[in-house]
Amino acid sequence: MDNIKNISKKYKSAITIGLVFILGFSSGYVLKGMTTPNEVDSVAVNKEVEPKKDTNNNEDVFSEDNETDKKEEKKDEQNTEDKGDKLSTKVEEGFKTTIVSGSSDEEIIKNNNFITDSKISIQDRLEAKRVAENFVQAITAFDISDVEGTAKRPVKYVSKDKVKEIEGLYLFLGKSKEIKKSIIDEVYTTEKENKDGNDYIYFRVTVEWHCIDKNDQKISGGDESYMCQLLKEDGVYKVFQYHVD
Helix, strand or coil: CHHHHHHHHHCCCCCCCCCCCCCEEECCCEEECCCCHHHHHHHCCCCCCCCCECCCCCCECCHHHHHHHHHHHHHHCCCCCCHHHHCCCCCCCCCCCCCCCCCCHHHHHHHCCCCCCCCCCHHHHHHHHHHHHHHHHHHHCEEHHHHHHHHHHHHCCECHHHHHHHHHCCCCCCCCCCEEEEEEEEEEEEEECCCCCCCCEEEEEEEEEEEEECCCCEEEEEEEEEEEEEEEECCEEEEEEEEEC
16 A cells, blocks of 8 residues: 555656546545556556756655645544654554544644543543553453463553452453454544542543454454543553443
8 A cells, every 4th residue: 555655646747647546544444446556557657757846945846745645644544643652551462542643732632532621631641541442452352362361461451459350351261162352443532521620530432343253254243332440550540440331
């Protein structure tokens, strides 16, 4: 896909025979109706044409368009995270995140579905949001071929007094062989108001998933929402309480 985008930009001014790309994004991941690399090569000119320079500032005349395209790609991809890269907790492999950045505090609040009136800093709420999203995905996704790894993942996101409770959820994982694994498809997260005015942060996290059965076939999964209550423990946000919402 990146090769196709690069080719389309490279010959943007040179191709005059009406090459058209139809980009169809579904949740930032699926491309439909895309011209194949071979088809692009068949209509591309043989000689590389250098982009024209702007004599006023000696910059490529395409630079502004390219920058706009990059910004749009970032905005569309669910896993894009500028400010998120600086968070102490990272997105686990195979997990998704809804954390995105913005050009102002107001934009970050809007982009991340934060409440507008909070005494908690934006950075702290981003940290807590990451933990909440990772935790909910960790207790939803499983793989019976790695029972130990599956059981360990959510433990690191909860407070110390919740560890035993979480470990108990996996006592019977793998006993049934009908379903081999569940895989996260989508995540939706919204901050909820703390009506008590204390330091707890609340996030409602909804996940959608599908499953792989014993015959390695993809089957329907489902969706579920959890309300997570988070607070710092030893300087790091942890889930202190959670329930199906």
